[in-house]
Amino acid sequence: MRLGVVKQFDEGKSFGFIKDDQNHKSYFVFYTAIKEEGYKRLEVGQRVRYQLAQGKNGLQCVNVYLDEPSDKED
Known part of the structure; x- marks a missing residue:
């Protein structure tokens, strides 16, 4: 999976853009691509994993998950 940061997300329009960590390009993301439970939304600056x-108009993000730090304290 790729890693990136949410660059923008418009809840009203249900889409936004994720900036890729590796090539620094921004890719379109639609809310249906978010694979988290509950209300589907992304916050600007949030780290995500995606494919x-x-x-229709080029590459876009699918299978988007929040990138949880592996060293989380319990």
Whole structure:
């Protein structure tokens, strides 16, 4: 999976953009690509893991998960 940061997300329009850590390009993300439980939304600056797939207008993010730090304190 790729890693990135949410660059923008418009809840009203249900889409936004994720900036890729590796190539620094921004990719479109639609709320249906978010694989978290409950209300589907992303916050600007949030770290995410995702995959890229070909969409109607180019590459877009799919299978988006919040990137939880592995050294979380319990």
